[in-house]
Amino acid sequence: MPGTEDLLVEADRLAVELDRADPPTLLDVRWRLAGPPGRDDYAAGHLPGAVFVDLDTALCGPPGYAGRHPLPDPAALQAALRAAGVRAGHPVVVYDGGDGMAAARAWWTLRWAGHRPVRLLHGGFPAWLAAGLPTSTAEPAPAPGDVQVRPGALPxxxxxxxxxxxxxxxxxxxxxxxxxxxxxxxxxxxxxxxxxxxxxxxxxxxxxxxxxxxxxxxxxxxxxxxxxxxxxxxxxxxxxxxxxxxxxxxxxxxxxxxxxxxxxxxxxxxxxxxxxxxxxxxxxx
Structure with a gap:
């Protein structure tokens, strides 16, 4: 789809990028409103090198008057993203279980936080599987990132x-x-x-x-x-x-x-x- 290269990435294209010396940072944000936890899906198999990030606790603030998924505290978000290996100016790809909702909220949150180079894996984990691409159960230990959260980059x-x-x-x-x-x-x-x-x-x-x-x-x-x-x-x-x-x-x-x-x-x-x-x-x- 012309004009969407900085928003969406197809599975085959992502596979090529992940084979490079300095690949994008991968965030697995699989989530269901009523559970079970997305981490269970991640443990059963994920894109090689992907780090699990929880939508409820890392990408959103605590539920309350502001809503069930309010804006995160900037300092807490920065700590979570750095723990996941997100580096300033370095590309990030987010994916979920296929409906694109949790990944879109992750995409939005990173861009709101001032991190522009983030794309969504189009079709999510099912698209990766449908392309016959490999998965892993190994949980990586990424080097800490240095991303700076600067809220307000999206309205x-x-x-x-x-x-x-x-x-x-x-x-x-x-x-x-x-x-x-x-x-x-x-x-x-x-x-x-x-x-x-x-x-x-x-x-x-x-x-x-x-x-x-x-x-x-x-x-x-x-x-x-x-x-x-x-x-x-x-x-x-x-x-x-x-x-x-x-x-x-x-x-x-x-x-x-x-x-x-x-x-x-x-x-x-x-x-x-x-x-x-x-x-x-x-x-x-």
């Missing part, structure tokens, strides 16, 4: 900013959860069902299929149908900022590197009972 939204964007005549706040959650018909995780008033529903399955992104033109068309026109401010949220990070990556592929992430997402929005909640199939409810 974020807090609840007030998300509300203003959703209400703006010239702006779009995308809710990328499944339609029944958006409509308020069901809420399997958070205590309140519904959506941010004014947010437009664009479920993740409509622009990412099995962790793989369509070509940039197709993504632009899909986002345009949801109201994301050129020059119109755009942000995304989900339940806790993981699937929405994948939406931000898709927007980058589509040529919108200004897309903002509401990190706290719905889990932060409903933490304050005074915030309004819309239900139904339309943005206004």
């Amino acid at each position: 974020v939204l807090d609840a007030g900013e998300a509300a203003r964007l959703a209400a703006a005549d010239e702006g779009v706040l995308l809710d990328v959860r499944a339609a029944p959650r958006y409509r308020g018909e069901t809420e399997p995780i958070d205590p309140v069902a519904g959506h941010v008033p004014g947010a437009v529903n664009l479920p993740a399955g409509e622009y990412v299929v099995e962790g793989r992104f369509p070509a940039a033109d197709a993504l632009r068309e899909r986002f345009a149908a949801a109201g994301v026109a050129d020059g119109v401010p755009v942000g995304a949220y989900c339940g806790s900022g993981v699937t929405a990070a994948q939406a931000v990556l898709a927007l980058h592929v589509a040529g919108r590197p200004d897309a903002a992430l509401y990190v706290g997402s719905w889990s932060n929005w409903v933490a304050d009972p005074s915030r309004p909640v819309a239900t139904g199939a339309t943005p206004a409810g």
Whole structure:
């Protein structure tokens, strides 16, 4: 896919890069919302040289009022990335179990932290296996990295900013959860069902299929149908900022590197009972 070389890497291309004298740093971030832990998958087999990094404890802050996957403490994130061998200016590749969500949040977190040379293995671990490439159960001990975490390199939204964007005549706040959650018909995780008033529903399955992104033109068309026109401010949220990070990556592929992430997402929005909640199939409810 032309124009995505600094965002996504295919398995066969990555295999060539890993055979070089100074290969990219590999981070295995496999994760499931309801478990079991991704480390179990990592122990059973991973890309040779990959270091496991836990999404919940290393790449996000503790759950609470700010959401289930809030921004990490910069010092703690820097320590975790250095322990994983991340070096300043050195390429990083992240991968997950194939749906691309945890890897996208890892990609977003590193770029937010100021580390630009990071890509996502397109299709994740299943794509590596499908290409017939080798795996390992050996756990590497990387030399400590020297990455410097400098927060703020990607735009974020807090609840007030998300509300203003959703209400703006010239702006779009995308809710990328499944339609029944958006409509308020069901809420399997958070205590309140519904959506941010004014947010437009664009479920993740409509622009990412099995962790793989369509070509940039197709993504632009899909986002345009949801109201994301050129020059119109755009942000995304989900339940806790993981699937929405994948939406931000898709927007980058589509040529919108200004897309903002509401990190706290719905889990932060409903933490304050005074915030309004819309239900139904339309943005206004």
